[in-house]
Amino acid sequence: MNEALLVDVLGAAASALEDAAPELNRLDGFAGDGDLGVTMTEVARIVKEVLATGVAGVPELLGAIGTGIARGAPSTSGTLVATAFLRASQACGEGGEPTALLARCFEAALEGVRARGKAEPGDRTLVDGLASVSTSLEASTADGLEWREALAKAAEAARSTAQATAAMEPKKGRASWVPQRALGHPDAGCSMLAIVLSAAAARAAG
Amino acid sequence: MNEALLVDVLGAAASALEDAAPELNRLDGFAGDGDLGVTMTEVARIVKEVLATGVAGVPELLGAIGTGIARGAPSTSGTLVATAFLRASQACGEGGEPTALLARCFEAALEGVRARGKAEPGDRTLVDGLASVSTSLEASTADGLEWREALAKAAEAARSTAQATAAMEPKKGRASWVPQRALGHPDAGCSMLAIVLSAAAARAAG
Amino acid sequence: MRKIINQPKAFVDEMLEGVLLAHPGSLRSPARRVVVRADAPRHGKVGIVTGGGSGHLPLFMGYVGTGLADGVAVGDVFASPSADQVLEASRAVDGGAGVVYLYGNYSGDVMNFDLAAELAIAEGMQVATVVGTDDVASAPEAQAERRRGVAGIAMLYKVAGAGAEEGRSLAEVVTVTERASSGLRSMGVALSPCTLPAAGEPTFSLPDGQMEIGMGIHGEPGVSRGPLRPAAAIAVELVDHIVDGLSCGRGDDVAVLVNGLGATPVEELYVLYRSVHGALVSRGIDVRRAWVGEFATSLEMAGASVSVMRLDDEILGLLDAPARSPLLARW
Amino acid sequence: MRKIINQPKAFVDEMLEGVLLAHPGSLRSPARRVVVRADAPRHGKVGIVTGGGSGHLPLFMGYVGTGLADGVAVGDVFASPSADQVLEASRAVDGGAGVVYLYGNYSGDVMNFDLAAELAIAEGMQVATVVGTDDVASAPEAQAERRRGVAGIAMLYKVAGAGAEEGRSLAEVVTVTERASSGLRSMGVALSPCTLPAAGEPTFSLPDGQMEIGMGIHGEPGVSRGPLRPAAAIAVELVDHIVDGLSCGRGDDVAVLVNGLGATPVEELYVLYRSVHGALVSRGIDVRRAWVGEFATSLEMAGASVSVMRLDDEILGLLDAPARSPLLARW
């Protein structure tokens, strides 16, 4: 996976994020405060800004995106996405075979988000989505799949996990008072992950 | 004019006031704050309350109404109406021929309202209405008219003065910034006077 | 209607009960709808009595406290208190040095305070009156004495209250307060109407996206109505009107108060203040003190007003004196 | 939209400019969207840093002052500030005695303050954290540590700030603030939504005549929605929920804070307070201190919240200590 390709794929993901803003606001509104789309529009803007300035080197690029989001979109999801980029940046430093590299990046992102947000799998958060993506990429590495194929499978995993969160009853926090409000709707953060991975996979596939 | 008759006539005037509340709010709203009807509903309630308790003696009755309004409806128009009743109460103490008595009461009311509110004739206030009523009653006294007839003429004077205020440009205060807002609509306080006098005259007539 | 109330008729009395329950050490009620400082009367101190309609908190009751007013007569929503109430307040705060009636110029209030003054003087009290007339939109400069009192009166309480607390005489308190008042101008902009509890309907209609410059605090028509403009443009228009009559320019010192009418967030008031400050400074005027917040409201009306007071050293000293009231003190 | 603003994007920065122009002697800005006391750092005094989204004034910036917090990181409307901003605030207020991070429990804020703490500690500062978790509607009692922070945090600033001002150590300030926090509960009712300047549309829909009990200050769904009820009934429901988890009853001392969310007149807050007081007293609880006004708002949302804090002599003494901030001080 070279830098130009990464720029291309991330740009496509950012555009998809912008398009999905109203839907993300709507999903966040069922149990949250309805602003995930607002934050992700800002995140997408920052990603595109960094891509346009052209930072040299994959780890440097991911790091610059992470830092930019941490400074410029410091909300819950913004901070978590920033953490994910920063950890991915560190994890991919050594380089390596693309599918394994992807798997390493997402594993690092998952661990970073878990540490920062203190949510566990099953809490109906972004952690559920990242965990399934990480698992899928690990399996693809073991199976020796090409990275584009692995990415497509990971996107598939993200989509089905987002779907699955719709049936997860919020057991913690405010939403647990009125579980019926969230029930039936996928978690907003997991949907966001599914949207960006799907866009990335589609662009990678050409 | 005996006490029972006064009770009857004042009761009719109070009822007319209650009915006119929305219209008075509306008229007050063109250049004022649109609450004259609210105040007059309270005034009417207090008048009826005092009438129902049955105070002995005409001056005492008028005095009790004046005091009741001063305590219970202490807004601009409430305070002026209270002043009018209190001055009328003082003026009618000596008794006398009904038409002359009425004239004396309204002259005293006019002077009281002028002193309290510091408005001059031509300022487009209650003073304009009271001044024309007072003038009409004086003329009727000089002409030796019976009090019912005099009251009917006074009501007629109040109505035509209210009409005339519609053409008076507000020259003072806030309304003078936007004279066109008030222009074409009669002054609310003068309309109020016309309404109560008309109701009183109609009841007195039979 | 979006109101946290019980019976609309009971609104003012229940509000008063709440105030007295919340601040038992600071306030007491010597008569119905009359509230005074718990330590009133203060012997030898000039007493300051205010009052007016309800629905404007912290005006008027919020200014009863140390270094401010001593007593208040509380009217119905947007309606004057009675002369009786003002008289009761006067009796409760008179410490023998006389009483100043300090309130806003509304005809009902003027009549009732005037009547109360006659009665109080007949009882042997010394009474003097200073009426706030800061709202430049309510009458042209040539009729300045006819203008209504609005949020600027908050600064007059401060001046009069500090003077009285220092032990100045009745005449001295009146003189400095009148001087402060003559150098004080305000003007506001309304963005939405408000609803009286007893009425249940908005006091007037002002469509979303419209503003009315110079509207009165009871919804009396203002100077102009039009599409809502940016904060910076509103600030320039208000400052122009205010400074016009104040004959205030390069090198003059002023205090500024930006007031919210009820529903406008404090953040917006600071955005407005930013441009008000700029408009004054660009005329060479020196802003020595500034307050931003809710000082005189109209229930839940959206909008703001700007008040500017010309300063001299004596007035600035009084503005800086300590003052504290239970309704204003968030700590 | 009924807002006194310029470009929505510039809202927070223009608001901050206004704050700094209005209070130059009291506040300064050592870095973008960071505001600290003008006299910070105070040598040997524990520093208190807070922060959170904009749109809640006087929360958070309003609590920067004497006897309160020392610095604030200012986020976008309803959005967390960044770890960078918190770090800058920490550097500006650290007087060598350590810094307490005191803020409301929102995941974005927690993550950014935690990250800032790691960075500050790496720079050699001592940092401790106390998070306000008073909103009982935001999670059941068994998950009390997951609850959001709302208006009750105003009392925590008072406790922590007074302790720090007295010269207590970092550990001492944290201990007493945590004890105060553990005895603090709040719950609110919303009567209308609010509109973010950048969005231009209400954050949620709440029809006229409806209320939502327990709604979050960003419009997060609450415990129940239904027809608007009288103030007395709202008070009983809020007090029931609050006192439930507080295990507080006959003979216990509390402080009460009734907070307006933005568009609710102070008069209504006092009507509500009247019934809150009654509900507490009828349980034999002794209300020792009460504050009524706007302490934590949600732009122009209509509604109110009630906060109750269990008192002991030490906490009461800290609540009574002098405190002053330019945004809270109307005088």
Ligand SMILES: Nc1ncnc2c1ncn2[C@@H]1O[C@H](COP(=O)(O)OP(=O)(O)O)[C@@H](O)[C@H]1O
């Ligand atoms: N502690 C957490 N760990 C991981 N993901 C979280 C956590 N809290 C929230 N999220 C995710 O963030 C999404 C909401 O993000 P956002 O709208 O930015 O939050 P908020 O508005 O509450 O600050 C949720 O749908 C969820 O997927």
Ligand SMILES: Nc1ncnc2c1ncn2[C@@H]1O[C@H](COP(=O)(O)OP(=O)(O)O)[C@@H](O)[C@H]1O
């Ligand atoms: N100074 C005055 N002298 C006589 N009448 C007055 C005066 N001011 C107002 N009025 C009368 O009172 C009417 C308005 O009364 P009201 O609505 O009670 O006043 P507000 O709401 O301004 O207190 C006016 O239409 C006018 O006729």
Ligand SMILES: [Mg+2]
């Ligand atoms: Mg959200």
Ligand SMILES: [Mg+2]
């Ligand atoms: Mg949010």
Ligand SMILES: [Mg+2]
């Ligand atoms: Mg009126």
Ligand SMILES: [Mg+2]
């Ligand atoms: Mg009125």
